[in-house]
Amino acid sequence: MPSERLLGPSRLDVRKTYKLYVGGAFPRSESGRSYVVEDSAGRFLANAAHASRKDARDAVQAARKAFGGWSTRTPYNRGQVVYRVAEVLEGRRSQLVEEVRSAEGTSRRTAETAVDAAVDRLVWYAGWADKVAQVVGGTNPVAAPYFDFSLPEPTGVVAVLAPPESSLLGLVSVVAPVIVTGNTVVVAASHRRPVPAVTLAEVLATSDVPGGVVNLLTGPLVDTAATLASHMDVNALDLTGAAGDAPEQRAFATELEQFAAENLKRVLRAPEQEPDWTAEPGLERLTAFLETKTVWHPIGS
């Protein structure tokens, strides 16, 4: 190719700056800090943004701002937007396979399976957008002249600690069920494996997902998790990323759950170990962040 001849085989590649994703923009950490991300073999991969407590608060603010618009979109529309994420993700397949492989140290084949499963998971959840109300809602046969019905509604702003191991499939599996029902999310990506997460943020930014619906933080959980868990404008907390049965890990998750009690956040507790993300998900991650609203509408001539 002419360009190859022009530049020669020794062309230096252009590296990416890995930043946060907040309110639809890609800011650096307000703290100006970054941290070294290594691949599974311990080689330097990138300097990722080291999110501060302030970044976490900014992300919550962005998520709150986006909630009104996103939660009142039609379910059909939200389903299409999440499906669009799958489409764009598929287009980034080779890049993500490479990133997952280097982050997780798996074979190319395993990384391909993970990326494919992530795309398929988005498609699966996209389909739920306009069906979940029919499955978990319904009419209630009350003994009085009222049309009485119950519908699921999004809980609000959800803070998610993404799983530490599964850098893309795990991340997609915890974010998709939260947003497809109309919640907005602040997600703390895997601390050691943030590169696929940042690429996912770029995918989201180019897939019709309104800014602020998904906000992604990178960096050590110790700096952001407590802020998110105790934030009074966060309605729910997913502790999946605090999985583990080591005593210090249990204590960490317990402390976050105690913080969450202050404004009675809905809490999805940390499992003893990171779930098998290749398994078919049930409804648990959808319904954990839904409220049931019951309406009594009068009947009369």
Add this chain to the structure above:
Amino acid sequence: MAEVSTGSTGSTSGGFEYAPAPESRAVVDIKSSYGLFIGGEFVDPRDGRSFKTISPATEEVLAEVGDASAEDVDLAVQAARRAHTRVWATMPGRERAKYLFRIARILQERSRELAVLESLDNGKPIKESRDVDVPLAAQWFFYYAGWADKLEYAVPGTVAPAPLGVAGQVIPWNFPLLMLAWKIAPALACGNTVVLKPAETTPLSALLFAEICQQAELPAGVVNIVTGAGDTGRALVEHDDVDKVAFTGSTEVGRSIARAVAGTRKKVTLELGGKAANIVFDDAPLDEAIEGIVNGIFFNQGHVCCAGSRLLVQESVAEEVLERLKRRMTTLRVGDPLDKNTDIGAINSATQLAKIRELSEVGEREGAGRWSPPCDLPSHGFWFPPTVFTGVSQAHRIAREEIFGPVLSVLTFRTPDEAVEKANNTPFGLSAGVWSEKGSRILWAAGRLRAGVVWANTFNKFDPASPFGGYQESGYGREGGRHGLEAYLAV
């Protein structure tokens, strides 16, 4: 017939004379003392401690009740565990169902007795205990009885739902028997056994329910009742062998429970406080709306977590609504809970009365206009007149904090958007009311209100088929309906 000596003090209000029409106390036989109900038997607390429960209308002592210690709670949990493992969890659902149907029937059979007892111990008007609390409690058992053998249809995607085990349940004093039914019926239907702690000021209907369990020959240990105060509740909630915690009560206690169960495997449902907006649009059916406002805040002396304590009226009708509301309030009869004409009974306790008084004084100090109809209150017992505050702003404490008494705060709005915004301006989110003749407006508002229950052109309606529970700091989980089963199943 033992008359309560409060008299019917509202008898001259509203221009009508009412002769006293007291319900007879003779239908209920209150024992002088009660033990704890553990393993199917009434037993004395290990350390022999007890406390008195009084009638809030007269301050007369009704009975001595056992004060369960942590040791007693432990015995109750052990009894519940044994009953769960040996009997209840393995019993076919259709057999469990029949026990619950039996209980529902006995509640109906003994309804008059239960209603009188409830009004005596709680202070609520007999017409409410008779027409609301007791019939709904029976209906709750009847409804959940029918689920016991149909649980595989209860939770979408869960083919084989299993009970959780032992449920520790702590209930409030505002609807003692009804809250017991809300807690025990779904728990038992799902195959759990329970240890229930009634509120310390209203233990008697739960103890009568224990007798009903004996009459129904419910296997020993399936239902255990431990009476006591906060320490008893804490021992129950924090007990290691409790798999499920269900609590109805204040947001403050709810928070402490949420903290206490952090890091455990206990499943939790919390039904907490509220500050419900009752929104009256200018096209509302005003006759009905006035009744709905009154029912929304004065039902059960306002001791209702979902009470419509913030009235939001559209400016164009505010003056008329307020005038008619005040006129209607002058006809409310405050007095003897056992009098069938009584609309507003006694405040449940001295503590609660002090809280209502304090917040009402704060309302005055903050500049809101306070009004109550002329109303003679009995000299004994705990009483508070129906009260309305006008000129209330969103920043006032009486617009933000749960008063849990017959005190209404009135605010106004101009546009539907403003109404919704004001209604949602609260950390709670339990219930809301919408008054309008326009169906599209009702559903529009219902969709935007961040509340678990929205009543349109009605208020304070409950049904076992209808899920109930809050958003935000009003708690989590639902009680009632198919949704109410999920709280008691491993899914």
